[in-house]
Amino acid sequence: MDEFDIETVAQPDMNSPVLIEGLPGVGHVGKLAAEHLLEEFDNTLISRLYSEHFPPQVTIEDGRTQLACLEFHAVDLSTPLQEDEQESGEAIDADLLVLTGDHQAQDSTGHYRLTDSILDIAAEYDVERAFTLGGVPTGELIEEYSVIGAASSAELIEELSDTVEFREDEPAGGIVGVSGLLLGMGERRGLDAACLMGETSGYLVDPKSAQAVLEVLETILDFEVGYESLEERAEEMEEVVTKIREMEQGPAPTDDDLRYIG
DSSP states (O other): OOSEEEEEOOOOOEEEEEEEEEOSOGGGHHHHHHHHHHHHEEEEEEEEEEETTSOSOEEEETTEEEESOEEEEEEEEEEEOOTTOOOOOSOOOEEEEEEEESOOOSSHHHHHHHHHHHHHHHHHTTOOEEEEEEEEEOSSOOSSOOEEEEESSHHHHHHHTTTSBOOTTOSTTOOOSHHHHHHHHHHHTTOEEEEEEEEEOSSSOOHHHHHHHHHHHHHHHTOOOOOHHHHHHHHHHHHHHHHHHHHHHOOOOOHHHHTTOO
């Protein structure tokens, strides 16, 4: 296999779609958000990107194997996906080019070359703007979810400042992986790009943070999406969080325990 191998599945009509990247990262925030868009709107798988920079493995679903890859989907924001529908596989008029997958590159060189390949594909579809989605760790369990932004230009920061919180020198250490490189390398190609990062503990998969990021994206791109499935996942994770908090705090003292407190 070549360093990068692109499999074209479909060629839908797209007029300068917005690129949305959601790959695995802190709290799986970006991945959850991108996959939720695919669950909620009519979409078409248009290509798969394979690379020797991905882990040497296949995923398995119902016994069927799939070589590690990234997937690009064309998404029509005007057509919600009904509960009984699946991906049609037919060409659609697309508003978004959504990038998802289970892996990022395993080394620094791979990250750069992978991002270059992603930008090549985006250029084929005349993408002029991109939003990368991810999480920023707080190191503690949180109740209120803020979304922090970073952008490739001062003009884009000004445009988004009413919707996204831009903080000085945050996130500390910058943005690692494709989510950051799409901004840095995209700027060199004239691509307007911003990263939307939901605050998350960093300990667990975080559907609430993914919803917070999507709510910001809704405002920016002017669309509406339902959150029922994300909210159900959030309830499941809340049970896990409750158990963690109970473990951290320890069991409440009983009457017998209290008798020995001098």
